[in-house]
Amino acid sequence: MSKYFRELTLNLQHAGFVVKPETDDGLLPVELDGQRLCLALDTGTVRYWREDVADDYRSAALDRANSITKATAEYMSQMAAAPQLTTNSLTGDYRLLADFNGVVLADHPTRYGVQFVTWERSSDRTSLRSGHYYGPGGGADSYTAAKRDFATRSGLIPRSALFDQKQLIEIYHCSVEVQAGLYSITDEQGKCLQSIIDQIELCIPNLGELLDQEQKIEAPEDGGMQFS
Helix, strand or coil, X not given: CCXXXXXXXXXXXXXXXXXXCCCCCCCEEEEECXXXXXXXXXXXXXXXXXXHHCCHHHHHHHHHHHHHHHHHHHHHXXXXXXXXXXXXXXXXXXXXXXXXXXXXXXXXEECCEEEEEEEEECXXXXXXXXXXXXXXXXXXXXXXXXXXXXXXXXXXXXXXXXXXXXXXXXXXXXXHHHHHHHCCCCHHXXXXXXXXXXXXXXXXCCHHHHHHHXXXXXCXXXXXXXXX
């Protein structure tokens, strides 16, 4: 099995998918709830059958698997071409993915998957400090989080221009409530809100899981002691 397929297998398993052994054709079968979902290719794409994604639940799962496949292919390709990150304070196999304004983004292959780190360089560029670590074990989401951290730490994107995950979820709640007809809006406003909802769902691939967790926290368990 290639390095890419090994990494992809870990990432898909982290997201709750079951990955079967690679086929003779060089494809990676992916299953959900004991049923075939899709086949991952070494090109960073997937193949699927329409009947396997016939409902919203499985269609959303396919989108998630496809997103993981693309992200994994992206950083594995970058890692293969990236130079070694070498400083006085660093040992091990670290690859330099990006370097801007005294901040670096690096990745580090481990047996548990790739780890991503952002560091600040010292003024003489001979050492690194203040590391922010993402993974291993976080799947492709670690890569997304590390890129975001690099963009803000390096000043490529102002922190004030980005919403954190908690803020995005609240915006999502409000948008869904307005879309549900709780307020009077124009068709143009409705289209804008739907685009916001779609974008947040792309930004937070595990949004459904987070919303379910919110509901469990808000709803008391039956039979538990309650106070008024």
